[in-house]
Amino acid sequence: xxxxxxxxxxxxxxxxxxxxxxxxxxxxxxxxxxxxxxxxxxxxxxxxxxxxxxxxxxxxxxxxxxxxxxxxxxxxxxxxxxxxxxxxxxxxxxxxxxxxxxxxxxxxxxxxxxxxxxxxxxxxxxxxxxxxxxxxxxxxxxxxxxxxxxxxxxxxxxxxxxxxxxxxxxxxxxxxxxxxxxxxxxxxxxxxxxxxxxxxxxxxxxxxxxxxxxxxxxxxxxxxxxxxxxxxxxxxxxxxxxxxxxxxxxxxxxxxxxxxxxxxxxxxxxxxxxxxxxxxxxxxxxxxxxxxxxxxxxxxxxxxxxxxxxxxxxxxxxxxxxxxxx
Ligand code: TXA
Ligand code: MG
Numbered sequence: 001x002x003x004x005x006x007x008x009x010x011x012x013x014x015x016x017x018x019x020x021x022x023x024x025x026x027x028x029x030x031x032x033x034x035x036x037x038x039x040x041x042x043x044x045x046x047x048x049x050x051x052x053x054x055x056x057x058x059x060x061x062x063x064x065x066x067x068x069x070x071x072x073x074x075x076x077x078x079x080x081x082x083x084x085x086x087x088x089x090x091x092x093x094x095x096x097x098x099x100x101x102x103x104x105x106x107x108x109x110x111x112x113x114x115x116x117x118x119x120x121x122x123x124x125x126x127x128x129x130x131x132x133x134x135x136x137x138x139x140x141x142x143x144x145x146x147x148x149x150x151x152x153x154x155x156x157x158x159x160x161x162x163x164x165x166x167x168x169x170x171x172x173x174x175x176x177x178x179x180x181x182x183x184x185x186x187x188x189x190x191x192x193x194x195x196x197x198x199x200x201x202x203x204x205x206x207x208x209x210x211x212x213x214x215x216x217x218x219x220x221x222x223x224x225x226x227x228x229x230x231x232x233x234x235x236x237x238x239x240x241x242x243x244x245x246x247x248x249x250x251x252x253x254x255x256x257x258x259x260x261x262x263x264x265x266x267x268x269x270x271x272x273x274x275x276x277x278x279x280x281x282x283x284x285x286x287x288x289x290x291x292x293x294x295x296x297x298x299x300x301x302x303x304x305x306x307x308x309x310x311x312x313x314x315x316x317x318x319x320x321x322x323x324x325x326x
Contacts, residue, residue: 002168017131035125035177036178037180044112054111068129086187097181117188132171150234180197180287180288202311237298239304239323251268256273256304
């Protein structure tokens, strides 16, 4: 059994954080809220603890994990290079949903970087995540707290259903405000997008100039970031995406995510409709939660109307293409 602590009352916060920190210092696993999705934390410099993350998630050892810290000073102990672009982005967007990939220090266990020369780091903006990082005073490895290739969790209940009994503690702070993962940016050379996320490329480009975005969904010979794996972030129910305005035959036992103006107002009986918001941030916030909810209903298929093309929809469209890939 995994213990769940609800931290949503002022009295619960301090003892909850203290308990989580004790578990992490001893090499245990704690699921914690961030402003994006729930993460699964372990002491990042303890190889045995990090190995437990891979075990609990069923994650292939070829997929590196993000290291979370509370302060920018701590990043210097993790990386060997800190380019001006990193300084500018960190100043502007940390704490926040931006992960920077840089050359690693040799003190970081190989498992964290999947044996590669680069490490991914970020300072999360959620008060509980920051409290935990400060209390432990440790860098914390933290992939999303889901079984490998499954939907990311945006509530403690999502975490429990995926990882119950496989981890030591779940810190519940309610639904995560962002709902979608951080943007992952490789700064080891010319800036390169590895995974679109909550912070848009346009927002980042306004600070550091052009970013290469040739993210491809085709199988790659050398995989720079497994977040680029074709199938990833998928519900158990088969998911199809349809273009805005595209005709689709809706059969009973279908879950449908509509997009405003898609002419899917009338649907046959047995189709469960979730009307998604037109605002990209609101859409992101509800995205995984809606997929989780429909996925739990034992439906035959899920149909999602793709939001329009455009920079502000890049991350959602990316996740939908991956969720639909089989
Ligand atoms: O919002 C987020 O980023 C959440 C919260 C918990 O911080 N974390 C998260 O972690 O989404 P995860 O492991 O589910 O996804 C991390 C992504 C993966 O695509 C991984 O391949 C990539 O970052 N990544 C991690 N370390 C890397 C590295 N050293 N080089 C390249 N890509 C890396
Ligand atoms: Mg993940």
